[in-house]
């Protein structure tokens with residue numbers, strides 16, 4: 001496994017990710033890309049290859065995929081089906097897969113993707129239509145023997161568990177501050193879910209989660225900022241805490257030379273933040289990866 005720290009961080013994003021309006025899932029990545037160009041000019045932004053139906057058959061049911069691709073009037077977890085919305089979903093899903101390819105080469109990468117971890121094999125929910133984390137894991141497993149998925153989004157990743165929990169090569173580690181999409185670890189040696197209700201326990205729970213990942217050959221990090229009290233999460237989890245969270249996750253991977261990728265995941269205006277402020281929170285993840 002090579003970790004060429006001299007290569008600049010490459011983050012996946014294209015105009016297709018965003019729509020002119022809609023929930024944060026389909027509007028905020030444009031502002032994160034702008035913030036990267038403004039504050040982290042050394043980071044390279046690259047357009048991914050959108051996910052295609054054939055590769056998605058490894059992750060989702062055929063009948064469900066048909067509807068996502070427009071059959072029977074179309075189906076998404078983000079509102080009425082449209083061609084631009086499908087293009088957004090396929091681009092953000094492909095971005096996570098391409099981040100894996102880059103991380104296998106250089107040690108780290110990411111995608112400004114949201115709306116992934118609640119999507120199960122035959123359904124979408126909670127703004128998540130396709131599970132790009134699962135697609136990314138299966139893509140990584142073509143090159144490495146094991147993959148960990150660290151899900152620190154505010155909400156649980158029940159969709160990812162629906163698709164991957166039975167795969168013995170995959171370890172699912174989930175620290176949440178909301179019970180939405182809660183799942184029950186089928187194999188307690190491999191999988192771990194913890195709900196945190198006390199902000200003073202949050203970073204300790206992250207450390208415990210990282211301990212649970214010891215030995216994985218690749219790490220997929222769902223870096224939801226909605227754990228932040230002002231972005232939809234737990235009051236008391238503030239910017240210094242999420243900044244420290246990102247530092248610990250990246251340090252864990254770097255010290256073990258485990259290739260790592262991130263997806264943005266949740267982060268909302270629910271408590272009065274502007275979309276720019278939400279984007280600035282996500283920039284904490286990119287900054288930690290670029291350091």
Ligand SMILES: [Zn+2]
Nearest residue numbers: 153154155266
């Ligand atoms: Zn969330």
